[in-house]
Amino acid sequence: MANQEHLEILRKGVDAWNLWRRENLSVMPDLYGADLKGLDLESVHFMRANLGEADLTGAYLRRAYFVGAFLHGAVFRQANLEYADLRGSHLSGADLRGANLHGAVINKALVEGANFGGADLSSAMMLATNLENSDFSQADLTDVDLTDANLKGVKTEGVIGYRFYGIPRR
Secondary structure, three states: OOOHHHHHHHHOOHHHHHHHHHHOOOOOOEOOOOEOOOOEOOOOEOOOOEOOOOEOOOOEOOOOEOOOOEOOOOEOOOOEOOOOEOOOOEOOOOEOOOOEOOOOEOOOOEOOOOEOOOOEOOOOEOOOOEOOOOEOOOOEOOOOEOOOOEOOOOEOOOOEOOOOOOOOOO
16 A cells, blocks of 8 residues: 555655655655556656556656666556666566557566567667566567566567567467
């Protein structure tokens, strides 16, 4: 259950939230299971925040900062995560179907079993990311950097712009 005080600060807007984060660096925000559908959260700072199972369907998260965030099971369907920084985040089981992740940085993240079906991951970076058993069906992976990524069991049916050598298509 999300911390109500943290939700109230976020509802005041991104500027108020980011100021609070700068003044409270030691606090780990708890937005677990929060309903954040459709919110405009451009450039929000969610570093080390707990957004597990939160619903961010259709949210505008362009240039959002999620470094080290807990996003297990979060729903980002149709969300705009262009140029978002997700380094070291925990996205296992997340639903990113149809999301725009163009230019996102998802390096050294734990992303097991995530669903990227139909997502735009063009120009994203996923260096040394654990993508085991994730679904990239119909996703755009044009110019994606998967150097040292764990691709065991990934689903790649209908992927655009990337060749998965040695990985059976499912």
